[in-house]
Amino acid sequence: xxxxxxxxxxxxxxxxxxxxxxxxxxxxxxxxxxxxxxxxxxxxxxxxxxxxxxxxxxxxxxxxxxxxxxxxxxxxxxxxxxxxxxxxxxxxxxxxxxxxxxxxxxxxxxxxxxxxxxxxxxxxxxxxxxxxxxxxxxxxxxxxxxxxxxxxx
Numbered sequence: 001x002x003x004x005x006x007x008x009x010x011x012x013x014x015x016x017x018x019x020x021x022x023x024x025x026x027x028x029x030x031x032x033x034x035x036x037x038x039x040x041x042x043x044x045x046x047x048x049x050x051x052x053x054x055x056x057x058x059x060x061x062x063x064x065x066x067x068x069x070x071x072x073x074x075x076x077x078x079x080x081x082x083x084x085x086x087x088x089x090x091x092x093x094x095x096x097x098x099x100x101x102x103x104x105x106x107x108x109x110x111x112x113x114x115x116x117x118x119x120x121x122x123x124x125x126x127x128x129x130x131x132x133x134x135x136x137x138x139x140x141x142x143x144x145x146x147x148x149x150x151x152x153x
Contacts, residue, residue: 024062024074032063032071032082039084045121046089050082053124057133075137077145083115090115091129094145099135103128 036047054061054073061075071082081092093099096106096114105128106114116129123129 024064028062028064028071031065035071035084039089040086042120043084043087043089046118046123047082047084049121049124050089050091050118053130054080054133057130058137061137076140079136079140080133088117088119090117091132093132093136095136095139098139099132101128101132103131105129105132 032051036044039047051063058073058075058079061073061079064072064074064078066072066078066081071084073079073082078094081090081094083090083092092113092115093106094113096108096110097112099106099114101114103126105116105126107117108114116132118124
C-alpha cells in the first residue's frame with residue numbers, strides 16, 4: 001500500500017465529458033448569436049428561422065455549442081445541429097438514419113448523421129421538417145445518447 005489509498009477503498013469514477021463546448025444556456029446562445037451575425041446576410045434569416053423552428057417544434061429544447069464549435073440543440077441529448085455554410089444552412093440530425101423521414105428530406109451517406117440543406121427562409125416551411133425535429137426529440141426522450149454519441153445503457 002502506498003499510503004495514498006487505503007485497502008478496499010474504491011477509486012472515484014470519472015465523470016463522462018460533456019459533448020458541449022460552452023454547455024447549455026446563455027453562453028451558448030451568445031456564441032450562436034455571434035456566429036449567425038458573422039454569416040452571409042442572406043443566410044441570417046435562415047439560421048434565425050431554424051432557431052425559432054426548433055424552439056416551437058420542441059419547446060423544452062436548449063441551445064448549446066458542441067466540442068467542434070457547431071451550434072447544437074439539446075433535448076435529453078443532441079437533437080440536431082445547425083451548420084452555416086457559404087450558400088446554405090444545414091440542419092443535421094445525429095441519429096438521422098433512425099428517423100422515418102416520410103417526406104424524403106434527409107441527405108447524406110454517413111453511418112448515422114443526415115442533414116437537410118436550406119438556402120432560403122422559405123425552406124423552413126417545407127412539409128416534414130417540423131416532424132423530423134419532433135421525431136428526433138421523441139427518439140432522444142426514449143433512448144438518450146451519451147457523450148460517446150451511443151445510446152446510454
